[in-house]
Amino acid sequence: AQSVTQLGSHVSVSEGALVLLRCNYSSSVPPYLFWYVQYPNQGLQLLLKYTSAATLVKGINGFEAEFKKSETSFHLTKPSAHMSDAAEYFCAVSDKTSYDKVIFGPGTSLSVIP
Amino acid sequence: DTAVSQTPKYLVTQMGNDKSIKCEQNLGHDTMYWYKQDSKKFLKIMFSYNNKELIINETVPNRFSPKSPDKAHLNLHINSLELGDSAVYFCASSQGRTGTGNTIYFGEGSWLTVV
Numbered sequence: 001a002q003s004v005t006q007l008g009s010h011v012s013v014s015e016g017a018l019v020l021l022r023c024n025y026s027s028s029v030p031p032y033l034f035w036y037v038q039y040p041n042q043g044l045q046l047l048l049k050y051t052s053a054a055t056l057v058k059g060i061n062g063f064e065a066e067f068k069k070s071e072t073s074f075h076l077t078k079p080s081a082h083m084s085d086a087a088e089y090f091c092a093v094s095d096k097t098s099y100d101k102v103i104f105g106p107g108t109s110l111s112v113i114p
Numbered sequence: 115d116t117a118v119s120q121t122p123k124y125l126v127t128q129m130g131n132d133k134s135i136k137c138e139q140n141l142g143h144d145t146m147y148w149y150k151q152d153s154k155k156f157l158k159i160m161f162s163y164n165n166k167e168l169i170i171n172e173t174v175p176n177r178f179s180p181k182s183p184d185k186a187h188l189n190l191h192i193n194s195l196e197l198g199d200s201a202v203y204f205c206a207s208s209q210g211r212t213g214t215g216n217t218i219y220f221g222e223g224s225w226l227t228v229v
Contacts, residue, residue: 032215038155043118043204043220051215088155096213101170104157 002027002093004105012111019078021108023065023091026072033074034092034102035065044090050074061085086112117141118221120205126227127195135190135224137205144209145169146188147218148180151202160203163188164211195228202226 007022025031032051036044048059055067065076074091091105120137127133139146147170148160161180162170168180177193188205205221 032213034217036220041223041225043222044157044218045220046217049215049217090157094213094215098213101159101162102218107155107157109155 002031002095002098002101002103004091004093004103006089006091006105006108008108009106010109010111012113013081014113015083016080019063019076019081019085019110021076021089021091021110023074023076023105024072025074025091025093027093027095029095029097032094033065033067034094035059035063035074035076036090036092036104037061038088038090038107040087047076047089081110081112083112083114086110116222118205118207118219120203120221120224122224123222124225124227126229129195129197129228131195132191132193133195133226134192135203135205135226137188137190137221139186139205139207139219139221141207141209141219143207143219144185145207145211145216146182146185147204147206147208148188148190149204149206149220151204151223153201157204161188161190192226195226197228200226200228 003026034049035047050067058064094102118139145164163182166182182188202223206218208216208218
């Protein structure tokens with residue numbers, strides 16, 4: 001069965017600093033991996049996804065993530081944090097054995113300090 | 115046009131009442147979902163429908179009953195509401211099964227508070 005862990009339920013960065021949100025997954029077959037962002041009182045919006053093409057995936061708002069099979073990781077990064085990046089970030093995994101079950105991680109709340 | 119829309123956005127109701135949340139998607143997708151997000155932001159799938167057929171029914175109390183009149187609509191009816199049902203309920207949709215890497219598109223959520 002798939003699973004997702006996100007190290008750090010809360011991350012604080014200074015405006016302009018590097019953002020690094022960690023995600024590790026477990027899957028017995030090649031996974032599909034997603035990062036979603038949830039702004040306060042809103043639904044989830046896809047930032048980027050990995051579907052076995054390029055291992056470095058670029059998403060919206062300057063975010064990118066790198067799939068590392070050997071480390072079973074899919075960490076999310078952004079070179080320079082902006083105040084508007086403050087939100088909840090969810091890593092998620094699915095695979096061909098999962099039918100329609102996308103498994104979400106517990107989320108990481110990102111705060112950006114001015 | 116909102117891709118996945120759900121109503122109401124906020125709902126405050128008393129224990130024991132019955133309530134419904136409606137969802138519509140205009141993306142032409144064939145798969146729709148209900149997710150529940152608890153107070154700790156944890157997201158869990160409740161139901162999934164593909165072409166109006168129930169595909170996933172997680173261990174959800176049978177007080178929760180989804181209904182899909184057509185591919186574009188998936189409603190959630192909740193009987194005999196309990197305090198523990200307070201949560202945010204998200205409707206979502208995708209084109210095809212997510213087991214092939216398809217993206218799930220979420221609605222804005224319905225904040226349910228049971229008092």
